[in-house]
Amino acid sequence: MTETAAPRRIRRSELATPASNERMFAKAAASQADLVFLDLEDAVAPANREEARGKAVRAFNDYDWGTTVRALRMNGIDTRWAYGDVIEVLSGARENLDVIIVPKVTSARDVWWVDTLLTQVEGTLGITKPVRLEVLIEDVAGVANAEEIATSSSRLDALIFGAGDLSVSQHARVDTNFEPRDEYPGDFWHYARMKVLTAARIGGLLAIDAPYPDFRNAAGYERAARHAAALGFDGKWAIHPSQIEIANDVFSPSEDEIRRAKRNLEAYRDAQARGLGATSVDGQLVDAAHVKLAEAILAQVRL
Template sequence: MGTHAHRPRRSELATPASSERMCARAPSSGADLVFLDLEDACAPAVKESARTIAVSALTEQDWGTTLRAVRVNGLDTPWCHDDLIEVVTGARDALDVVIVPKVRTARDVWWVDVLLSQLEQKLRLRRRIALEVLIEEAEGLANALEIARASPRVEALIFGAGDLSVSLRARVDGNFDPLGPYPGDFWHFARTQVLTAARAAGIAAVDAPFPAYGEPDAYRVSAEQAALLGFDGKWAIHPSQVPLANKVFTPTKEEVAAAKDIIARYRSAEAEGTGAIGHDGRLVDAAHIKLATNVLDRAR
């Protein structure tokens, strides 16, 4: 588990690394993490020039408490190797996280881990660069647990519904929703696999992007469903989605107060030798206290 695996990741904003204008606006978005995207957001003709823009944005702008990340191109492309070398060499300690797309096996994570270790040693970096990996291939979904445990750098798994749709040959629309009637939540099984692997490895889980940025209510519902399952945050493909994600994945004052109250009541009863209490017509035992503790952990 990464040293900083529990850094907040309520919102992760995607920003095309090829756009100086969007990179300049990203630090003020309020996102917990911003990643400058060298992969899908960049056409092949600008992938190499985008590295320079990304390095300038990382090193010359005030990012405050926002985590600074770059999504590199996939390991099966001609760009990945130089993405890592050029961006890390240029950004140095101004880069917190590397996001690796289309991870299929633990070996993919290990390859990036070794290259980063060499660069950190060569450049005498003060801090270890963390990894987040996208589970968006059928093979990656099948290997999600071994991927999550592949390196102590890995701090989060991200569920990628778009490329997973392609890999599974799913019949979906541009928002990755099924093209016809479907009983229940179309992505429930895949989401739960990603979440389970992340939790088993002790790392964070981030929900999929939601391309329909003109539909804030639908985004909020999608985020709420992921939050109910246990996800820590959600991808934002537009700055307008960031405050929605931040709100959904932050416990309310009422939830925090209720959690503190139930813990206090239980501890008081426990001190008198009682292992379970009744509260508002419901049994409260040790499992409920752990759930309440989760709420306080999220609030922190």
């Protein structure tokens, strides 16, 4: 598969919410995040993970989520909780569960395991709306196998770059915001980000950037989001509701981008009508490549 266009869905912001904390559910459901995931993994103490499944089911069933995508981050497939997370939450939430996020994916085999289990549970329950998948690339093996992972399942919507566990896997010397402790020339995570982004585009998937733990630093979050957006990422995780609006703004086309796209498209079509393969707008060349970019921006606006 060599698709380069992202699917027709939108994930500018993905809000993390602990599945064990019922006080946060109403606010999460009412947020403006494109996707909210209830987290059964790192945000929940091991002793509480099985109990948290029931809380997640009630949240999916009892709250009005509007157009927000309802997701669950399960535990890794190498843990004792993985199969129970899928079976219990899907059995309880049924069509109210849209997406499962699979953490610490290192190979296509990991995705196949979840895909196969979902197929079995959906068939048993008579669920006709397949659960979609997003996977976290947060291990050196996952980075190395990113392209294989991105093309491993028709359920996949997105690859997510995770800097936290990758720091451990890589033995990186970073602070609690996953930034290098010592001076480093350029973006410390550029290679991993580009591997995830490139693999996502090969698979026709969305690419989601890593969380920014320093949630009180709005300027830092925006700076990181704009950096990821410039590379081509489609959205970013939010670990606090205050980050949602920033992500939604950064990963949406600006008014200037929209105006420029419309103007370039109109000028190119006019040139084509006159038998020309290219034209200029404000002294800059506009050819077929610029048309594709303009069409992509306008398609995102329609979404």
